[in-house]
Structures are given as C-alpha cells and as structure tokens.
Amino acid sequence: MRKSYLSLFTLVFWIPAVILSILVWNDYSGYVRSAADRLLPVKALYYLDQGKKVLAVTDSSNGLMATLYDAGTHKAEQEVELRSDIHRQRLVSYQAGKLVVATKDNMSLQVNVIDPADGAKELVQGSFNIPTFLSSDGHEWRGRLLFAGADKSSAVHVAEVSQAQLHYVNLNGSAALPARPVSIREAFFSFQEAHSLPVYEVGLKDGRTAYASALFGKDGIPLLGLRGAQESAPEAQKRVGQEFAAQLGLDNTRLLRVSSEYPKQVHYYNEAAGKWGEAVKTPEPVYQARLFPLNDQETLIAGSTTEDEIKGTLRGYLYHEQTGEFTNVNAALKTLSYDQLQDPKLSFYKEANNDTLYYSSPDSLGGWLLVKEGLSGQISNGELQQWQMAAGEDQLSAATFKNYVLTWNALVVNWVIWLAIPLLMVVGLLWLPQLLIRKRWQKLAEGVLIQGTVINLAETGMLVNEQPQVRLIVRFTDQGQSKEVQIKQVISYLNPIRPGDQVMISYNRSKHTATLVRESELKNQAPPRIIHDAVLRQIEACGPVNRGQALLLHLEAAGQSYSVPVVQPSGFVYRTGERADLIITSGNARLLRYGPAERSDQANQLTLEAEITRVQRLPVKIAGQNLLLLEIVMVNGKERLRKVNSQFVPENLEVTVGAVVPVTAKPEEVALQSRLLQGKQGSASVRSVDYRGTTGDRPLATITVERSGQSYRIRQSIEPVYGVEAGDELWIAYDERTGEATIVNYAT
Structure with missing residues (x-):
C-alpha cells in the first residue's frame, strides 16, 4: 500500500515538475540569447575624471537612472536615481x-x-x-x-x-x-x-x-x-x-557671433553699439562655423576646413577671450561628422583652468580630450551596451537565471508551484519551528518590557502538543495609565498560571497587543539601559559632513567608558567636561541628552509609527557604524509628518525604504508642528541661532528668523547634517499671530 502511495505521489507531482523544468530551461536559454534586446537605450553618455569614468543615463521607473562605469574595467560602480x-x-x-x-x-x-x-x-x-x-x-x-x-x-x-x-x-x-x-x-x-x-x-x-x-x-x-x-x-x-x-x-564690446553670410565665419560683435567687427583670425580658417561657449574665459570655435563643408573636414580651436590665444582641438573632432557637429543636442564642456574638454551627443556618443597632451577617447551607445553585456547578461549563469525567474511569466509560475508543493511537504516541517521562533522574537523586539498581573484566564478549547491554549487578561501600568490586554498562550500543566500571578509581557503600544515573555527569553533580551551623568573626556574628529563635522565622543560614567558617534553642526560645540545621559541598546551607546538641555521623561514620550521614504548613505563610517540620512513620514492619527533624521547604523544592519519603524517624540512638539503645518509656509532668513544642549543627538536650537519684516521664533531640535547658520534661507511653516514657526526645509 505504501508503495502505491509513493508511485501516486511521483506521478502527480514529480513527473509534471520534470517536464516543466525542461520547458523552463529552453525558455531561459532563449531569454539569454535575447539579452541585447532587453537593454534600456542609453539617453546620454558623459565622461568624468579625465576619461577614467563614464556616466550612462537611461530611463527608469522614477525618471532617469545614471550608472557610473570604470572606463578601464567596464564595471558598473555606482547608480544614481535622477528623479x-x-x-x-x-x-x-x-x-x-x-x-x-x-x-x-x-x-x-x-x-x-x-x-x-x-x-x-x-x-x-x-x-x-x-x-x-x-x-x-x-x-x-x-x-x-x-x-x-x-x-x-x-x-x-x-x-x-x-x-x-x-x-x-x-x-x-x-x-x-x-x-x-x-x-x-x-x-x-x-x-x-x-x-x-x-x-x-x-x-x-x-x-x-x-x-x-x-x-x-x-x-x-x-x-x-x-x-x-x-x-x-x-x-x-x-x-x-x-x-x-x-x-x-x-x-x-568683443562678443563672438557667427555671421549669417556665406561662408559663415566667426566675427567680433559690439553689443553696446550693435555693430559687427572683423572676422576672428583663427590659425587656420574655420568655415560654416558653430560656437560653443564653455566658461567665463573660453569658447570653442568649430566648423569646416573648406567653405563648402562637403569637401572639407572638421577643424576646431579653443579661443581664450582674455588672452586671445588659440589651442587646436582637432583631436576631439576627428570622429565627428559635420552633421553631428550641427546637431543642436551636441554639447561641449570645459572648466576654466582645467585641461579636459568633454563632449556629449544625446542618443549617440560621449568623448573627452586632454587639450595639452592630445590624448582623447570616445564611446558610443553600442559600445556601452557591450560593456553591459560583458557583465554576463548574455551568458548562462546563476545570476541570469535568477533574473529570468524574477520575470514571473506563466511558465515560471507553474514550474515554481509544481516544485514548491513536494519541497514544502518534505522540508517545511524542518523550518517551521525556526520561523515561529523568529516571528516570536520579532514580536518581543517591537514591544517594551512591562510587569503585569493576571486578573483572569480561561481555556480556549484548543490543544497544542496536548497542552492547553488559554486566554489571559493581564493588567499593567504604562506611562502612568492602568491598562489591560488579552493574550493567548499555550501553557504547560507542569507550570500553570493562576489569577494574581505576576508575569512579564512585551507590550506594543502602537498596536495595543502584548506577548507573554518566558524566563529564558528575559535572560537573552536586555532592556535599554539609561546611563546618567556621563562625563565627556575626549573628542575625536572623523571628517566633515556637509557644513558639520563627524565626531566620536568618548564618555565615562562609574569607571566605564562609552564611545558615541555624532555629527556636530556649525555653531554648536561639544566640550570636554560636559555631562550627558546615554541610552544603551543592543550594545551600542547613543546620546539621550547632552549639556544643559532639559531631561526628558521617557514615560511621557509619544511613540509613533514612521515609514522610511528615503535612505541616503553619507560617506562617513565610525566604529563600524555607517551614517545614514533617513527621510521618514510619521503617522499621528490622520496626520502624516515628514522629518529628516541622520542616524549611525551598524554596518551589518540593512535599512530599506518602506520599512516601518517606531519613533519617540515629545507630545507638545508633535502638536506644535502639526498645527503650524496646517497654516502658512514660505522662506525666511535666519537672524540668530542659540543652542542649548541636545535632545538625543540632535542639537536643541532657538532660532530667530525674519520674513517680510516680521520675526518668528523657532525652538526645536535640528538635523545636524544640515545645520542652521545666520544668513541661511529656510522654508518654514509659521503662525503670524503667535510668532511661532517650524522648519520645513533646511538651507542647502
């Protein structure tokens, strides 16, 4: 009988799976052969770093995508979204x-x-x-x-x-x-x-x-x-x-203009008097010319070597308008046709006092020339796509097979289903306990540890491994308020729970749910620890961040040392000898308060859910932690409040757009910001900035701004990566009646 069941299982699941696998492989092989047809067309090419790097601009779902390649290895190094x-x-x-x-x-x-x-x-x-x-x-x-x-x-x-x-x-x-x-x-x-x-x-x-x-x-x-x-x-x-x-x-009085008269040479033009002057005497004549103003000092004069452009070749000179000197740049034009030179989309670029001349023709090519050395290079769209293909898009490999599977066509979906059913039956039972344990730890991490009292319990009628599931009613105190929460839990007959027992729970404030915490879990999960009156002993500079400075603060409390990475904005100074409160979570120390700022009562903090809408990695790494600039949207009832916050994050922790994280804030600050954002907004000039310690690692500032002759007062913690200085132009939300304001966008 068992043999019959095995044969039936093989016929129903494995034979169709094998047939579908053969069909998938054939379809995948065709997918790889057509790789060139799937490449996005290159909209523009730009060289950088004297021809060592190439930037390719292509379409993307949010607009454009710029990919930076190494011109020597043809490897993609970086992607930049151009919304x-x-x-x-x-x-x-x-x-x-x-x-x-x-x-x-x-x-x-x-x-x-x-x-x-x-x-x-x-x-x-x-x-x-x-x-x-x-x-x-x-x-x-x-x-x-x-x-x-x-x-x-x-x-x-x-x-x-x-x-x-x-x-x-x-x-x-x-x-x-x-x-x-x-x-x-x-x-x-x-x-x-x-x-x-x-x-x-x-x-x-x-x-x-x-x-x-x-x-x-x-x-x-x-x-x-x-x-x-x-x-x-x-x-x-x-x-x-x-x-x-x-x-x-x-x-x-000596501007350059191309004469409309045949053979279209470049002449001087006096704009003040409205008069044409003599032709510009280039080392060799340039006919059917076109001008490319490059910077405040130089203009490129390019055109034909003959009056009839069909009979000639391209010729070009850099003209220094202040010294009158000409520099031959024919090497940059040798691969261009006259029609390409006349394309209005063709652009040349050169910085003053820089030896590199760049050019780019959208939908066509990009190039560079070292003017003094005569070295040059050029790349076309077709060559760039060969670089993309060289990355393995047209070869059978694990990476291309993964990309093929992610297309999720009908054949792939059916193949995955027929493979998943037997695999889940065989492997699923081995992984299920680990998944349940991981989910439980996630629930514990989302809550705060609070001790409560069981006031009622009743069996639900369900047995799990011959152990009863019970419904507990637990009463506890959170933020000064008495609350009750219902918990379903499987308990052992050997360790029963009775009304009146003291239990430890992990309470999720945003969802008003709780999980019963076992004694073994308490040993492995330490709650956040507050260190009061730590003394700042040493300050280590770690490089600039925008207008601020990245620092590593070394603090000491009760004979133990703590290292805290921060960003110090312009105008604010961390000083040795000052005192701070620290919070220790997962072995990492963070500022809870520094300097003369008021001590915040953690119990009175408002906990809100926030969605990460943008993540920018800043070029700062301190003590194994990367500095990220996060744009988040906090949800407060029906309101959505935008905030920018920098954060040092362990390098092994991945932070992604779309993640929902809890944030804490003072209720009065949230209420003020919500009220002001419903009113008027506009730009304002910063007149004065006065700092008074920090709340967390964000300096607490009192800022006076002026708009249309009226002064407004801003009192809030500021983002240190941007900072605020006298003379800045801020975008604020303000109340003309009370003179209060809040920052919407920082100066750039």
Whole structure:
C-alpha cells in the first residue's frame, strides 16, 4: 500500500515538475540569447575624471537612472536615481571636477552632483519649484546652471549652480524692488549665445517691469533694475543688460557671433553699439562655423576646413577671450561628422583652468580630450551596451537565471508551484519551528518590557502538543495609565498560571497587543539601559559632513567608558567636561541628552509609527557604524509628518525604504508642528541661532528668523547634517499671530 502511495505521489507531482523544468530551461536559454534586446537605450553618455569614468543615463521607473562605469574595467560602480517627470528633460554642467545634473520631478527641481570619487549628493532636495518645463525655466550658461520660477504662493525665485554649489534667492524679500514680484521669465532672446549676459524679466504687482541678472553678483544675489516709464521693452533690456555687464566686469564690446553670410565665419560683435567687427583670425580658417561657449574665459570655435563643408573636414580651436590665444582641438573632432557637429543636442564642456574638454551627443556618443597632451577617447551607445553585456547578461549563469525567474511569466509560475508543493511537504516541517521562533522574537523586539498581573484566564478549547491554549487578561501600568490586554498562550500543566500571578509581557503600544515573555527569553533580551551623568573626556574628529563635522565622543560614567558617534553642526560645540545621559541598546551607546538641555521623561514620550521614504548613505563610517540620512513620514492619527533624521547604523544592519519603524517624540512638539503645518509656509532668513544642549543627538536650537519684516521664533531640535547658520534661507511653516514657526526645509 505504501508503495502505491509513493508511485501516486511521483506521478502527480514529480513527473509534471520534470517536464516543466525542461520547458523552463529552453525558455531561459532563449531569454539569454535575447539579452541585447532587453537593454534600456542609453539617453546620454558623459565622461568624468579625465576619461577614467563614464556616466550612462537611461530611463527608469522614477525618471532617469545614471550608472557610473570604470572606463578601464567596464564595471558598473555606482547608480544614481535622477528623479524626473515624463518629459525626462535634463541640464548638465561640469563644475569643480564633478558632473552636475539637473532634472525636474513633478514641480520640484532636482540637482545631483556626481563626484567620481565620493559619490552623489543632491543639492536642492525639492525646495525649488519649476512651474513649467525644465527647458523653459532652466539654462546651462558657460558652465553654470541657471533657474527661475514662481511657486503657488507667488514666491518668485532665482537660483544659480556654480562650483557645484547652489545659490538661491527669493525676490519677494528684496528691498530693491518697489512692489512685490508676481512673475518671472527670460527676457527676449536674452539666453542666446551671442549675448554677454542673460537677463530675466520680472513682473511686479503694481504693473511695472523689473529686470534681474541671471548671474549672481559678488554679494551672492542677482542684480536688479527697473524699466523706465518711457522706455520700450527692447530699450530697457539693452540698457539694464549693459549696466549689469559693467557691474559684473563683462566686456560686451568683443562678443563672438557667427555671421549669417556665406561662408559663415566667426566675427567680433559690439553689443553696446550693435555693430559687427572683423572676422576672428583663427590659425587656420574655420568655415560654416558653430560656437560653443564653455566658461567665463573660453569658447570653442568649430566648423569646416573648406567653405563648402562637403569637401572639407572638421577643424576646431579653443579661443581664450582674455588672452586671445588659440589651442587646436582637432583631436576631439576627428570622429565627428559635420552633421553631428550641427546637431543642436551636441554639447561641449570645459572648466576654466582645467585641461579636459568633454563632449556629449544625446542618443549617440560621449568623448573627452586632454587639450595639452592630445590624448582623447570616445564611446558610443553600442559600445556601452557591450560593456553591459560583458557583465554576463548574455551568458548562462546563476545570476541570469535568477533574473529570468524574477520575470514571473506563466511558465515560471507553474514550474515554481509544481516544485514548491513536494519541497514544502518534505522540508517545511524542518523550518517551521525556526520561523515561529523568529516571528516570536520579532514580536518581543517591537514591544517594551512591562510587569503585569493576571486578573483572569480561561481555556480556549484548543490543544497544542496536548497542552492547553488559554486566554489571559493581564493588567499593567504604562506611562502612568492602568491598562489591560488579552493574550493567548499555550501553557504547560507542569507550570500553570493562576489569577494574581505576576508575569512579564512585551507590550506594543502602537498596536495595543502584548506577548507573554518566558524566563529564558528575559535572560537573552536586555532592556535599554539609561546611563546618567556621563562625563565627556575626549573628542575625536572623523571628517566633515556637509557644513558639520563627524565626531566620536568618548564618555565615562562609574569607571566605564562609552564611545558615541555624532555629527556636530556649525555653531554648536561639544566640550570636554560636559555631562550627558546615554541610552544603551543592543550594545551600542547613543546620546539621550547632552549639556544643559532639559531631561526628558521617557514615560511621557509619544511613540509613533514612521515609514522610511528615503535612505541616503553619507560617506562617513565610525566604529563600524555607517551614517545614514533617513527621510521618514510619521503617522499621528490622520496626520502624516515628514522629518529628516541622520542616524549611525551598524554596518551589518540593512535599512530599506518602506520599512516601518517606531519613533519617540515629545507630545507638545508633535502638536506644535502639526498645527503650524496646517497654516502658512514660505522662506525666511535666519537672524540668530542659540543652542542649548541636545535632545538625543540632535542639537536643541532657538532660532530667530525674519520674513517680510516680521520675526518668528523657532525652538526645536535640528538635523545636524544640515545645520542652521545666520544668513541661511529656510522654508518654514509659521503662525503670524503667535510668532511661532517650524522648519520645513533646511538651507542647502
């Protein structure tokens, strides 16, 4: 009989599984052969680090994905998500040896600085709105990225990214304008290459027109001017343009322009007088020319060696506009055709005082040239896809088989089901106890240990391994309140539980559920331990973090030493001899309080659930712990509160987007933030910052800000990775009646 059952089991499960396995293998082999057809098309290629690195931009589910490759090994080293709307527009610039990429995500400007050595950093973090299209409200101008826009609250703002730093100004707060600005747009033809200076046209509330320079002055703000009552728009634009150029030290009398007359050579042009000058005397004539302004000093002149471009080849010179010197760059053009040179999407990039000339033609190729040495290189989309294929996408391997299975087509689903049934029957019983134990430990970890009293119990009628399951009612005190909770538990006849017995439970405050804790589990799970009045003995510097400094604090209490990693923002100072309270969890020490900050009563803390919506790994590692910047959304009833919090996390602990974690906060702070976020928001200038210790490892600050002539007071803990300094522009939520405010977005 047993043999008959075994034969039936083989026929029903294993024979179909074998047949499906053969079909899956054949389908997988075809999947590998078609690997090249599945590769995402490359939208743009950019070289970095003098040709040692290549950045490939492709489509992704959230917009664009930038992948950094080593040009020597062809291996992918890093991926950077470039969040973008459906238009997938981007602006690119090389600044301070890094690649700056701007995209637009819904309404928000995203600017990522990609450093081939230190990874990527986001500058704007969603605090700057682009109301229309990135190509309309953003421009690349001689190595800078320029932006302008007006948000829903009619705040008119301009921004400039230069030297891989963001400079941002809200024109609503400008005392130089006689009325509030309500709109902004680029002045007519202002951003064309032949002009010395790009200018914005600003509409004022009283109907007048003002002008703002797109380039920022030495004081870090754009230049402003008014259109005269009797002036036409072109007259006013020309006048303020010349005034702005003079203030910025720009020479608009010897600009470069391509003549529209055959054979289209480059001439000097006097913008102030509106007159053409002589042709630019390049070492060899350049015909059918095109100009590529590169930086404040240099322009690339490229074109044909003959008047009829069909008969000639490409020729190019770097022209230094201040010294008048020419440098031959034919090596960068030797692989380009004349049609490619005339493609409006072709871009050349070069920083002043940098020897590397880069170029990129979207949907086609990217290249580089070391100007003095003459070394050059180029890569096409097809070659980049060969690099991707070289990673093994077109070979039979465990990695490609895993990718194939994850497609979850109908054949794979059926195959998995027919394999899973017998495997679960054989192996499942071996793993089930371990899974149950792991689930139980997870429940214990989510709660707080509290002692309670059994006030009632009754059997449920269920037996597990001939042991009864009972329903316990446990009464306990939590945060000063008497509570009761129901627990189902299997108990032994040898160790019965009776009404009146004292038991230890793990209580989950957010779910109002509890788990009975056994004595053996108590020995293996130590509750968080509070260390009071630890003395700071030594401070070890561990490198910069944005405008702050990573430190390792060495504290001592009761003859025992503790090491705590922190970030010290600008303006706040940890000092030896100061005292702190520490909390010890899982063997790691954290600050609970430092300095003169008020001691917080842990029992009165509000525990909320929070979802991690973004994880950014910062380039700091101290004592086996990585510094992460987490963006979380706290749930308080029907409200969702956004917060940014840095955290040192053990390197073996994985933190992922979507994870739900408990957070504690003072009820009064949560209530204040919830109330203010329902009111008005806008930018404000920081006038003063006063620190008073920390709450946790976040400095507690009293900040005075000014908006539209009114002062507001902010009292909250701040994110030390960003910090707050006098002169910063913060985005705040505020109450005009009470003068209270809270930070929504930090300065960048």
